Amino acid sequence: MNGVEMKKLIIFFLAILTITTLAQTNSKKLTLEDIWGSQKFFGQSLRMVKWLDGGNNFSYLETDFQKRSINIVIYDIKNKTKSVLLSSDELKLVDSDSKFMIMNYEFSPDENYILFTGLLPARSIKSGGNIYLYNLKTKEFFQVETGEAVMNVKFSPDSKKLGYVKNDNLFVYDISTRTERQLTFDGNGVIINGHFDWVYEEEFSIIDGWRFSPDGKQIAFWQLDQSPVPEIEIQQFDSLYFNSIKMRYPKAGARNSIVKIGVVDIENGKINWMNIGNEIDIYIPRIYWTTRENELAIVRLNRLQNKLELLLADTKTGNSKVIYTDTDSCWVDVELMDVYFFKDKKHFLISSEKNGYKHFYLYDYSGKLIRQITNGQWEVDRLIDVDEKQNVLYFTSGLGNPLVRNLYLIKLDGKGLKRLTPFEGTSSINSSPNLKYFIVTNSSVKSVTRTFLIDNSGKILDTLIKNENLEKTLSEYNLSTPEFLTITTSDGVVLNAMMIKPANFDPQKKYPVLFYNYSGPGSQIVRDVWGGPQYLWHQMLAQEGYIIFMIDNRGTGGRGKSFKNIVYKNLGHWEINDLVEAAKYLMTLPYVDAERIGIWGWSYGGYISALTILEGNEYFKCAVSVAPVTHWKFYDTIYTERYMSTPQLNPEGYETSAVTNKADKLKGKLLLIHGTADDNVHFQNTVVLVDELIKANKQFQVMFYPGKDHGISGGKTRLQLFTLITNFIKENL
Structure with missing residues (x-):
């Protein structure tokens, strides 16, 4: 063997070794314990951002794991540097106090004080509990003596007072005199x-x-x-x-x-x-x-x-x-x-879906329409802010692609529409008060969440959070890239869908399909966004040989008002219709096992999952229904009547849409799950359905979680819950 042949042989073996090494580095399988019982897939985020100095700097919370403390960090935009303003170690009323836990904080408008509060259970941040003030000039830290726990705490515009609610009444607290007034x-x-x-x-x-x-x-x-x-x-x-x-x-x-x-x-x-x-x-x-x-x-x-x-x-x-x-x-x-009142004291901006899509309109204070600012067969998502000096507004939208969200600007005369975020997928925006800067949190189905700082021209100034460690961890696993697709129903409606195939997908094989749905009015699950633990659980099932399928049925968001309005007074009908249409489509694919199609969902998705296994019993073999509404008479006024009118005005709609009235149609396997302390969708919903299934002599499985609310979480609950669901799917699909 000559030297050239030897060199070729060495290169060949090195290539084989490289391929083998690469295959080994991303061959790990996801486990339930990894996803639901550990912090292995936790990413970093910019926590509790507060803009300072009119928007030229901002603060956020950062954990110091070595000292086991939480720091308020200041980011200097001009110099792209960060420094610790205050550590929780410094916050002590007396020297013997244990470490202070920063849960929520707010700067006074003049930036001389920091308010610290607890957080109360709510859909978003709800300040409350005991409250404390820190004087940034004197370094004094003291508890605001309110006698009892309070809620909804904030500074007055002049920074001289606090306001809060206590015992269902409003109070103000004078900071200088430290006195309270009801x-x-x-x-x-x-x-x-x-x-x-x-x-x-x-x-x-x-x-x-x-x-x-x-x-x-x-x-x-x-x-x-x-x-x-x-x-x-x-x-x-x-x-x-x-x-x-x-x-x-x-x-x-x-x-x-x-x-x-x-x-x-x-x-x-x-x-x-x-x-x-x-x-x-x-x-x-x-x-x-x-x-x-x-x-x-x-x-x-x-x-x-x-x-x-x-x-x-x-x-x-x-x-x-x-x-x-x-x-x-x-x-x-x-x-x-969205509503915005202009500083000229003559005009206001408001959003409306009155032309079929959500857009922005400019009015004067007499109610006269000045102009429609945005227009077209697409929807704006959210108003970010208005720059009155430059006569532009900033907003998020998919601009005709409901799968994504980007930051746009447009002039108030409706001209000059421009996209500012250069990223794929979905971006959420936190704008500076002076509208010079935007903190952009971005992700996609291909990329974990990252956070950027951009200016108002769209230029990236800094990458604030990269989540490199999470990306490295995920690279060790054999994950499948989700595929976006559309299906057309028998009556000609195009629906957006997403499919996760097994990473080692073989088109010559046949695979079972698990639908995931939410389906509720205005919602979307087919999005180009990182899905967190649930997405990884779907990936785990894909590794086990399941195809995961999602569809945004009629009634969901991002497609205009008529696409949503079709479900009015008739919840459940078009959702099931479109899910069955999707199942029929999947059955035509050579790699889908038509005898093994299932569905799962939570809350509204639990309602639809239960309804699907009954109404679509020819197409779906099993269903997992978590915390479902089973009759709309059991749910609250505002949500239910928005889409169903009242039971008095729409009695037929309520009865037709009720899962409890269709228990005798059960043919496949059904797992019902509910928390007994669910204050949102009451446990009553599942109990009544169970009673109807028993009356119909139907076999099913049920699991209740003592003391758990609508989220069914805490301790090892999520791990146990998803182990239960996983085992049910493996046994019945």
Whole structure:
């Protein structure tokens, strides 16, 4: 063998070794313990960002694992440097105190104080518990003596006071004198001021029920009288003589809390009640201080949620007038609405779906339409902010591609539309007050979450979070790249879908298919975004030889109002129709085992999963239904009536859509799962369905989680839960 041949042989063996090494580095299999019982796949994030110095710097929380402390870190944008402003080690009332845990913090507007609070259970950040102040000039740290735990804490605009809710009443605290003053006196557990009942908080996504006026002299607040709302009891099993927790929960067709909007003068304590009309069976889902003195904007929504009005109220007299009305044949979605009041005190911007897609409109204060700013057969997602000096607004959108979200700017005259984020997938935005900078959190199905700093031209200034360790860990596993596709239904509707095939996919083999669904109105699961632990669990099943399939059926979001409206008064029908259409499509593929198609989902997805195994029993072999609604009469007023009207006006729709009325159709395998302390979708839903299945002599499996709420989590609960679901799927699909 000559030297050239020897060299070729060495190169050949090196190539084989390289290929073998590469194959070994990404050949690991995901496990339930890795996903649900460890922190192996936890990524980093920029926690609790607060903009400072008008937007030229920002702070965030960072954990020092060596010292076991949490630091408030300042990022200097100009110099791209970071420094520790304050460590939790420095926060002690007395030297003998144990380590202080920073859970939530806020700078005063003048940036002289930092407020520290606890966090209360809620859909988003809800400050509360004990509260503390740190003086950045004197380094003094002290507890604000409130006597009892408080909630919804914030600084006044002049930084001289704190405001908060205690015992259902509003209070202000003077920082210099360290004295507290009560502003409302009728809060008593039934009447509540400055915060919300369960259904407002859950379905209108609002946590904080009061607002300082821009000059800090007044506070506008919600008052809810809960006395008409029926009480329910959530059973507890943690004592010998088990007891219950009472809560007020208005089920579809029942009476809601009576809402009022008050404005209190902080100086003299006088409360003026705003005129919101004579009809009491309404909702007030939003209020805003306008840029004009003593003026409050109030959003009024009728009980059926198909008529929205914007009122302007004089806070000194309570007098109000309607300046804007939005109506829809089905529902007006207030959760999607954006409102902005211009500093010229003459104009406001509002979003609406009135032309079939969500877009921005410019009005004057008389209610006259000036112009539609964005237009086209695509939807804006969210208003980020308006730069009045440059006459542009910033917003997120997929711009016709509902799978993604990017940051855009457009001039207020509707011209100059420009995309700013240069990333694939989905970007969420945190804008600086001066609108010079944006913190962009981006991910895709191919990329874990990363965080960038960009300027208002779209230039990337820095990569703040790379998550390199998570990417390295994931590279050791044999993951499959999800495929996006569309299917066309028999009546010609194109639906977006996503498929995860086994990484070692062989088109000559046949594979079982597990559908994952949520399916609810306005939702989307077919998105180009990193999916976290659940996505990895789907990847684990794909490694086990399952195809994972998702589809956004009619009624879901991102496709315009008519695409959503089709499900009105008829929940369940089009969702099942489209899932069956998708199953029929999959059955035509040579690599799909048509006898092994299943479905799983949680909450609304649990409802649809249970309904699918009954109505689609010819196509689906098994279903896992977690925390399902089984009859819409059991769910709350705001959500249910938005899409179904009331049981009194739509009795047939309620009965037709009920899983409990179809128990005799069960042919396949069904696993029902519910937390006994679920205060959202009550355990009652599963209990009633179980009773109907027993009456129909049907065999099924059921698992309940004592004391667990709608999220069914805590300790090893998620690990046990997904082990249960995994075993069920392996045994029955």
